[in-house]
Amino acid sequence: MSLVSRFFVAAICRWLQLSAVLWTVSGTLLGADESSAKSPVYLYCSVADARLIQVLSFDSQTGKVAKSSSLGTPGEPAALTSSADGRYLFASMRDTGRLCSFRIDSATGGLTLLSDVAAGADPAQITLDRSGQYLFAAYYEAAKVSVHRVGADGRLSDAALQEIATAEKAHAIVPDPTNRLVFVPHTGPNRIYQFRFEELVGRLLPGIPPYLQRPEQTGPRHLAWHPRLPFAYVDNEQGNSVTVYALRGSSLVPGQTSSTLPDDFRGQNATA
Known part of the structure; x- marks a missing residue:
């Protein structure tokens, strides 16, 4: 999801009075076609306390959002x-x-459950590979990453194709634009794990080096790629900053770090 979409999701969730569970809320804009105002646009919000996914419809002509449907979830x-x-x-x-x-x-944006598989303690983030054939997951408590196959019918494989132990507090998992590399920020050990990805078989291999160590109290949490250039941007939770990384070979190289706070700010903060 784009950065703009994320801000839009946060605003809508506040409108729905979900701020108490905002940290568990994620959304995806689907069906958007800027060339046609008639194309349906749907917004999906996780509502953790209610154990459901809320479906919202968005009118691109008026800017209005309305509840469309919801579906209970097994967790x-x-x-x-x-x-x-x-x-x-x-x-x-x-x-x-x-x-x-x-x-x-x-037609409606409504959801039907297809598959529900056991995975591991606290899967904090999931991402599809660029081919759409595999689902990556990063586990905050289980301290690992996993790869599940996605069938042509959208169903997940019952068992993971692969599980790799990393470290505590894995918080995101993101493939690079070529689909040959995967990066996993960890807030606990202040590391970004690096993997090579073999798309043909859905296998992750340790990168060289296997992880990038960052300074104490940095807390790399989320990663997003520049839409055209070989640069990644990482949100540092404890560092209250954003760092830009260049991609050199199969490894990230840190560059500029910019604070997210005003120079005179003295309070507590975290860029979660």
């Missing part, structure tokens, strides 16, 4: 991601350690 939903064609939605259940996939009704 407290957290991270969401969608297939590139908008046919399937995927969700992690942080309290039950499960991963789910849903079929999206192209």
